[in-house]
Amino acid sequence: MxxxxxxxxxxxxxKIFNGFxxxxxxxxxxxxxxxxxxxxxxxxxxxxxxxETLGLGKFTRPELAAVFLQSPDNPGDTTLSPAELKEYWxxxxxxxxxxxxxxxxxxxxxxxxAMTDEDFEKDPSRxxxxxxxxxxxxxxxxxxxxxxxxxxxx
Numbered sequence: 001m002x003x004x005x006x007x008x009x010x011x012x013x014x015k016i017f018n019g020f021x022x023x024x025x026x027x028x029x030x031x032x033x034x035x036x037x038x039x040x041x042x043x044x045x046x047x048x049x050x051x052e053t054l055g056l057g058k059f060t061r062p063e064l065a066a067v068f069l070q071s072p073d074n075p076g077d078t079t080l081s082p083a084e085l086k087e088y089w090x091x092x093x094x095x096x097x098x099x100x101x102x103x104x105x106x107x108x109x110x111x112x113x114a115m116t117d118e119d120f121e122k123d124p125s126r127x128x129x130x131x132x133x134x135x136x137x138x139x140x141x142x143x144x145x146x147x148x149x150x151x152x153x154x
Contacts (some may be wrong), residue, residue, distance in 0.1 A: 003100055003127050005136045006097075006132050006133075006135065008136075009137075009143070010047075010093055010139065013043060014093070016038050019051070019150065020036060027149055028111055029146060030145075033073075034073040036149060037082060040082075040085050040089065041064065041068040041080060041085055043089075043138075043142060044064075044088050044089045045064045045068040045069055046066060046068075047096060047135065048061055050096065050131070054099075055112065057095070058094075062065055067079045109124070110127060111124075111127060112127065
């Protein structure tokens with residue numbers, strides 16, 4: 001069920017992002033707020049980092065964390081073009097799909113790398129599976145922002 005939720009949100013986000021023209025991707029979700037392109041990159045980078053958080057692989061583009069995770073949207077930033085971002089998104093999600101599909105069920109209930117053994121002992125519900133559910137909710141949150149720009153796109 002958790003992976004179904006994850007896959008549903010990823011597919012929904014991808015469909016929405018792909019529904020925008022390159023020019024529309026530069027539109028802010030509201031005056032003075034993040035651009036759609038920034039949110040696209042934010043989610044892609046967060047999901048790339050997810051491999052390390054879950055202990056399943058390496059963060060392939062750590063240099064993008066400064067742009068999309070540690071800093072607010074900068075309209076002058078040209079780190080990734082829409083085409084490069086689309087390719088990055090596809091690559092990350094194809095890799096995650098394979099990693100998630102091949103992870104044995106018992107592995108989902110292990111500690112993730114963003115917490116200590118002591119914290120996990122206190123609350124074992126904060127496991128790998130809970131991280132994926134949290135990230136699926138994170139996608140849904142940003143989808144909610146984005147569809148306000150072009151509601152016919154959902």
